[in-house]
Amino acid sequence: MDHWWQALDGMARFFWIVAIGASLFQLLLFAGSLFMGHEFDHGGADAHGGSAAEGVKILSVRAITAFLVGFGWCGALLTGSGWSILLTMVLAIIVGAIFMAMIFFIMRLLVSLKADGTLDYWNAVGQSGHVYVTIPAHRSGEGQVEVLFQGRLVTASAITDADEPLAPRTPVLIHSVEGQTTLVVSPAR
Known part of the structure; x- marks a missing residue:
């Protein structure tokens, strides 16, 4: 191994040092993500509003490391081939930029797939469900309905404008939301 290293010229040594160093750092980032249970580098995501995917920056630690991996390995292979x-x-800069762009777009895609799990009751509008607890007529009180939305079966408070109370197991249609979480329903026809 020492003989191989001594046979390399200065530029080849530079590329090999960058390639091996960046690859080891990339492995550390990956291991840290696996074992620490969180990301060492969030790609520059902004947690203060807006889409998280829009907060991913091209000049993040992961993207720069990806550039160095592509740059180093391409340079090391090409100098060894006599280019x-x-x-x-x-070519090493072009390959590094391609690696950087790939990591940027993959990180952006992964961040955009994140869901916070918060229920938005407006997503229930237009859905059908059934009465769980009797709903008094003319919005004179609250009952409960069960409705499937956002991939969950949710039991929610409900009111109705119907002339008669809605008994349990009555099929209903959700028309709107009053307040934050109270569904406005009518009997399904």
């Missing part, structure tokens, strides 16, 4: 230094540098 000119100028062409090797240009």
Whole structure:
């Protein structure tokens, strides 16, 4: 191994150091994500409003590390094949930029897939369900309905404008939301 290293010129050594160093750092980032239960680098995501995917930055630690991995390995392989230094540098920068862009778009995709699990009761509008606890007529009190929305079976408070109380197991249609979580329903026809 020492003989191989001594046979390399200065530029080849530079590329090998970058390739191996960046690859080891990439492995540390990956291991940290696995074992620590969270990301070391959130890609620059902004937690103060807006879409999280929009907060992913191209100049994050992961993206820069990906650039260095692509740059280093491309340069190391091309200098070993006898390519000119100028062409090797240009191609290594292009490959590094491709690696960086791939990591950026993958991180952006992964962040956009994150869900916070918060129920938005407006997503229940237009859905059908059934009465769970009797709903008094003319909005004179609250009952409860069971409705499937956002992939969950939810029991929610409900009111109705119907002339008669809605008994348990009566099929209903959700029309709107009053307040934060009270569904406005009518009998399904």
